[in-house]
Amino acid sequence: PSDASSWLIPGMVLLGAYPSGKARRKGTQPKEDIRGSSAQIMLAGVGTFVCLMTDDEADDFEASQKLEHYRRRIRREHENVVGALKGSIVKFEMALYMCQTEMRTVPRFPKTDLRHEAGERAFAELRARERMAMSAVEKAKRALHAFPHRVQVLTFPVVDGLAPEPAPFGELLENLEMRLRARERLYVFSRVGHGRPSVVGACLLGRLYG
Numbered sequence: 001p002s003d004a005s006s007w008l009i010p011g012m013v014l015l016g017a018y019p020s021g022k023a024r025r026k027g028t029q030p031k032e033d034i035r036g037s038s039a040q041i042m043l044a045g046v047g048t049f050v051c052l053m054t055d056d057e058a059d060d061f062e063a064s065q066k067l068e069h070y071r072r073r074i075r076r077e078h079e080n081v082v083g084a085l086k087g088s089i090v091k092f093e094m095a096l097y098m099c100q101t102e103m104r105t106v107p108r109f110p111k112t113d114l115r116h117e118a119g120e121r122a123f124a125e126l127r128a129r130e131r132m133a134m135s136a137v138e139k140a141k142r143a144l145h146a147f148p149h150r151v152q153v154l155t156f157p158v159v160d161g162l163a164p165e166p167a168p169f170g171e172l173l174e175n176l177e178m179r180l181r182a183r184e185r186l187y188v189f190s191r192v193g194h195g196r197p198s199v200v201g202a203c204l205l206g207r208l209y210g
């Protein structure tokens with residue numbers, strides 16, 4: 001979903017860096033209100049974010065980057081995407097309504113009429129536009145249906161470079177395994193996304209498939 005994330009278990013567990021900035025640095029960019037990393041991660045169906053940064057680490061990083069606290073920003077972006085998806089549905093439904101209204105006004109002529117060919121061509125063009133609009137409406141509705149209805153942000157602080165405490169770390173893994181078996185989709189992240197998420201991911205794989 002973003003340049004700084006990758007699937008550990010496709011469609012279920014995503015690992016990566018602190019979700020900030022544009023999801024993609026290069027290539028085609030999505031609309032302004034959904035181009036952020038958090039938004040694109042949620043559009044991939046992820047509804048649970050798991051932060052492995054300590055509070056001091058997160059505060060220092062956000063202050064240095066002039067970022068809003070990740071909890072507030074993730075929830076705000078969730079609201080923005082829901083609004084954008086609903087707005088898309090309204091826009092495409094209006095386009096469909098306008099197309100169908102125009103179709104009803106197109107005159108149809110018998111084959112013996114010299115205007116028949118031009119009239120049928122105009123009607124066929126409108127019919128093609130109608131199909132495109134109907135497809136766009138259905139696609140937008142599917143996207144809204146697949147989008148997480150709510151977003152959760154969990155915190156399990158692990159000092160960078162140090163091993164986590166065994167007992168609470170085991171509780172975290174048990175919690176995440178329970179969520180996965182309940183079909184939640186997870187994004188596990190740290191500041192850079194290389195060490196701590198990989199440790200959590202490897203342990204989760206052991207619990208799920210070991």
